Amino acid sequence: MASPFSFLRAGPPPPRVAPLPDGVFFTRAVPITAGATAAEAATQVELALEASSPFPLAQLYYGWFWAAGAEHAFVFASYRRRFTTDQAAEWQDAELVMPAFATVFGAEVSPATTIILSSAEGLTAVHWDAPPVPAKVLFQPVAAEATDEDRAKARDELLRGFDGSRKVIDVTSPLVADAAQSDRELVFRSGDFVSRLPAAVAANLDVRDKAELAALRAARSRDIILWRVTMACAATLLLLLLGEFALVGGKAWQNVRLRQVRAQKPAVEKIMASQEMARRIDDLATKRLLPFEMITQLFDENRKPAEIKFQTVIASTADLHSLRVDGLSTNADQVNVYLATLRAVPTIARVENVDFRIRGNAANFTILVTFKPDALKAAETIVSQ
Amino acid sequence: MIRTLRVYFLTRQLREKVLLLGFILFATVWWLWAYSGRANRFWRDQRSTTLTLKEQRQWLDNRLSIETAAQKAASRLDPSQTLDRLRLASAVTQAANESGLRNTTSNPLPSQTNGQFTVHSVDFQAINANYEALLQFYLKLHKRAPYIGVEKFQLNSNANDESKLTLRLVVSAVEIPR
Numbered sequence: 001m002a003s004p005f006s007f008l009r010a011g012p013p014p015p016r017v018a019p020l021p022d023g024v025f026f027t028r029a030v031p032i033t034a035g036a037t038a039a040e041a042a043t044q045v046e047l048a049l050e051a052s053s054p055f056p057l058a059q060l061y062y063g064w065f066w067a068a069g070a071e072h073a074f075v076f077a078s079y080r081r082r083f084t085t086d087q088a089a090e091w092q093d094a095e096l097v098m099p100a101f102a103t104v105f106g107a108e109v110s111p112a113t114t115i116i117l118s119s120a121e122g123l124t125a126v127h128w129d130a131p132p133v134p135a136k137v138l139f140q141p142v143a144a145e146a147t148d149e150d151r152a153k154a155r156d157e158l159l160r161g162f163d164g165s166r167k168v169i170d171v172t173s174p175l176v177a178d179a180a181q182s183d184r185e186l187v188f189r190s191g192d193f194v195s196r197l198p199a200a201v202a203a204n205l206d207v208r209d210k211a212e213l214a215a216l217r218a219a220r221s222r223d224i225i226l227w228r229v230t231m232a233c234a235a236t237l238l239l240l241l242l243g244e245f246a247l248v249g250g251k252a253w254q255n256v257r258l259r260q261v262r263a264q265k266p267a268v269e270k271i272m273a274s275q276e277m278a279r280r281i282d283d284l285a286t287k288r289l290l291p292f293e294m295i296t297q298l299f300d301e302n303r304k305p306a307e308i309k310f311q312t313v314i315a316s317t318a319d320l321h322s323l324r325v326d327g328l329s330t331n332a333d334q335v336n337v338y339l340a341t342l343r344a345v346p347t348i349a350r351v352e353n354v355d356f357r358i359r360g361n362a363a364n365f366t367i368l369v370t371f372k373p374d375a376l377k378a379a380e381t382i383v384s385q
Numbered sequence: 386m387i388r389t390l391r392v393y394f395l396t397r398q399l400r401e402k403v404l405l406l407g408f409i410l411f412a413t414v415w416w417l418w419a420y421s422g423r424a425n426r427f428w429r430d431q432r433s434t435t436l437t438l439k440e441q442r443q444w445l446d447n448r449l450s451i452e453t454a455a456q457k458a459a460s461r462l463d464p465s466q467t468l469d470r471l472r473l474a475s476a477v478t479q480a481a482n483e484s485g486l487r488n489t490t491s492n493p494l495p496s497q498t499n500g501q502f503t504v505h506s507v508d509f510q511a512i513n514a515n516y517e518a519l520l521q522f523y524l525k526l527h528k529r530a531p532y533i534g535v536e537k538f539q540l541n542s543n544a545n546d547e548s549k550l551t552l553r554l555v556v557s558a559v560e561i562p563r
Contacts, residue, residue, distance in 0.1 A: 013388040223399075314538065
């Protein structure tokens with residue numbers, strides 16, 4: 001299933017291509033060493049061109065077609081002075097400047113195929129011994145007022161220039177750039193005839209000054225990045241818009257639930273009150289706070305030294321078996337003796353010294369005495385000491 | 386449409402491209418920031434509501450067992466011996482008087498009810514009493530258990546006279562309608 005955001009990834013529009021007349025270019029197949037990289041192929045192409053051209057490279061408009069793994073590259077070049085300054089100025093906005101015949105280089109052809117291209121200036125034949133790189137390109141000028149018979153004669157003459165063509169394709173109207181699926185390819189079309197060129201390969205077809213081209217490509221890459229960031233932002237904005245709708249829907253749903261919470265609240269509070277009531281009734285009926293019984297355990301059997309006085313004793317049903325005692329001792333050493341005595345009492349589970357402050361010979365202390373559950377029994381009478 | 390926009394964008398001057406991108410980037414970041422805050426709040430609210438509803442559902446599902454537990458707890462008590470607010474205050478005061486406590490105060494605390502049963506509480510204080518009297522008072526209250534219970538206990542000795550004590554109790558009783 002196609003992504004709902006696929007339209008944001010729509011391929012590029014047809015590139016602006018400036019096709020140059022085929023007749024002004026000399027062409028040649030240049031051998032490339034096996035396993036060469038694209039950069040090595042470019043170097044070999046330029047060396048071969050320098051060796052075979054009567055002009056230095058700086059005075060040529062040249063380009064080449066080579067596919068990775070191919071044993072040769074197809075090179076085309078033209079003396080720069082064959083183009084006027086005005087003509088060259090028109091290429092300023094073009095994304096690709098190349099001879100018209102180069103548009104068919106991306107065609108899917110079988111071995112020994114020849115494509116005949118018609119133009120106002122004449123006929124061009126592009127021949128492949130073995131695809132993908134063409135072996136030869138021949139141009140036969142034909143006058144505009146020439147008859148069909150003259151054109152047929154010129155066509156036959158062109159075909160005789162090749163060793164043999166098992167298949168001949170006549171493309172009667174020039175190929176024009178078409179929209180591609182992505183930035184990674186260029187598409188040329190004439191009726192049903194389609195030629196697809198990878199962008200990296202097509203870049204070498206451009207005949208303009210290579211330094212200028214490098215700058216143009218850098219600017220184009222930058223622009224593409226800017227465009228993609230813009231598109232990413234647009235997609236995010238679209239998602240945010242959907243998110244806003246989701247939030248509106250979510251808030252409506254949340255309001256329904258809040259109404260439910262409010263509607264249930266009185267019933268729930270009543271149940272909670274019942275629970276609390278059950279707990280308190282149960283506490284009253286079964287859990288009895290026995291503070292005096294606990295205090296008696298602290299005094300009993302003369303456990304408490306005479307130097308120790310209790311100031312505050314606190315107990316509550318929240319901690320049913322504990323007693324907190326704040327006291328004062330006129331002899332600080334006696335506190336530890338007393339704590340040791342209490343720890344030995346069988347009904348006492350734990351004695352914690354929460355606070356202990358010495359002032360001279362006296363000491364203030366706070367202890368937390370925890371009794372063993374069920375160790376104390378409610379007394380009918382308690383003997384005071 | 387996107388192709389047309391792309392052509393429009395790519396054919397602008399560089400500064401126009403940067404400006405366009407700047408605007409859209411600013412709008413995106415601003416909206417994203419604002420949205421994330423609101424979305425966070427919504428998420429927290431809905432999560433809290435979900436938890437509240439879940440908790441309420443648990444309470445409602447347990448209604449029968451809780452009410453049964455309350456009934457069961459109450460069934461341990463004889464309704465005729467349970468005390469209302471006045472009878473509780475009176476019982477505490479009577480126990481204090483019978484124990485010889487004179488300097489006392491007794492303040493009723495707010496009652497708690499579930500509609501069927503009511504728990505009454507009294508904040509009782511006896512000042513400058515001797516230990517023996519307080520002990521007698523405590524034992525008298527204990528005799529009324531479980532109809533009267535001590536929930537909080539605090540005993541303070543007088544700084545000037547150690548034999549004088551101040552007792553503060555929170556005493557509670559359940560009232561079950563007969």
